[in-house]
Amino acid sequence: xxxxxxxxxxxxxxxxxxxxxxxxxxxxxxxxxxxxxxxxxxxxxxxxxxxxxxxxxxxxxxxxxxxxxxxxxxxxxxxxxxxxxxxxxxxxxxxxxx
Numbered sequence: 001x002x003x004x005x006x007x008x009x010x011x012x013x014x015x016x017x018x019x020x021x022x023x024x025x026x027x028x029x030x031x032x033x034x035x036x037x038x039x040x041x042x043x044x045x046x047x048x049x050x051x052x053x054x055x056x057x058x059x060x061x062x063x064x065x066x067x068x069x070x071x072x073x074x075x076x077x078x079x080x081x082x083x084x085x086x087x088x089x090x091x092x093x094x095x096x097x098x
Contacts, residue, residue: 005067024065034058
């Protein structure tokens with residue numbers, strides 16, 4: 001997955017690290033609500049257009065905030081990729097049928 005997110009340094013400098021960490025938590029909560037709503041609507045065979053676009057919007061917000069958290073806490077892409085690889089390998093191991 002490759003999504004280009006503009007440099008977030010100016011945003012962090014403008015609002016401050018503490019404020020952006022709080023904003024990240026808020027955006028994560030909003031994503032959780034959007035996922036839940038999308039799930040409920042699909043299970044009810046409702047029109048999901050509005051829920052779909054809200055989900056996409058909240059996912060974008062969280063990706064932006066993840067970029068900010070990487071900058072605030074000095075986390076490199078390769079560190080995240082290593083963790084993703086570990087978690088993927090663990091999931092594949094769990095899925096193996098004896």
